[in-house]
Amino acid sequence: MLIWTVLRRLIYSIILVVAVLVLNFLLIHLAPGDPADVIAGEMGGATEEVMASIRKAYGLDQPLYVQLWVYLKNAAGGDLGQSFFYNAPVLDLILSRVGATLLLVFTALGFAIVAGTALGVIASRKPTGIVSNLVTVLSVIGYSAPIFWTGIMLIIVFASLIPLFPISNMYDVTKDVGPVGYVFDVAHHLVLPAFTLGIVYLAQYSRLTRASMLEVLGSDYIRTARAKGVSERKVYGRHALRNAVLPIITIAGLQFGGIVSGAVLVETVFNWPGLGTLAFDSILARDYPTILGILFFSAVIVIIANLITDLLYRVADPRIRMAK
Known part of the structure; x- marks a missing residue:
């Protein structure tokens, strides 16, 4: 089946x-x-x-x-043509950039899902409390702010006023730090772009988790579990969260295309060497083969993400596996 x-x-x-x-x-x-x-x-x-x-x-x-x-x-046959602007095979150009984009996208998405789900669960424990209201306010602000504006503000604060993070590129080409140092250098450069891209989706996941948790916590089986003396930790973790996370899986798969397109703006702001900057330069140069190749790869990535989401949904919800 x-x-x-x-x-x-x-x-x-x-x-x-x-x-x-x-x-x-x-x-x-x-x-x-x-x-x-x-x-x-x-x-x-x-x-x-x-x-x-x-x-x-x-x-x-x-x-x-x-x-x-x-x-x-x-x-x-796997031939996406020759770039007009770069005078190189489009497939080679994409393969040289797709790793940086996927690193940025998956880091931002993972951060958004984990942090957003945690904030949503915390907010659902006391829906009218200060923490819940604070999460709601921060979610509205994070969702409303344009991605490029958020990136520029982070650059001003954490790269200019408080110089903690670099503002461009994926790593420092002037340093020879070895394999381990290279990993830490990339992670250091990744912080601001990933946070900029993930903050919008974190706001959505926190609101969605809060609403789903409140709905699930009002179910009969939750009341039955509490009546049996099950601890609140197990009620939230084993019973409520497992069912509340189903909409999050669905939204994460559907929004994957949006987060890939949002990466174009983030990569442009932070000069991140991924498909976003390649697409931006190719559009300015009217490089048809490169633009088409990037759109093709983006579509394939989104389709694969939706397929994986559908399979994860079946794993998370036994009712779908048993449905004919």
């Missing part, structure tokens, strides 16, 4: 990936502008003959449906 579910999800995912490839290709190529002009601009200008040769070299002289077919055929 589980194998058939996974297989069916994989088939749907492949269809969705193809649809994303087609839609992204059409949207990018229907946008105004000519990448040949950008390439010629990098060369200091070019004649009409040179412009024609540039378009022919990159296949831009072909009809749109021919370019789409060639792109889909090459993508199926």
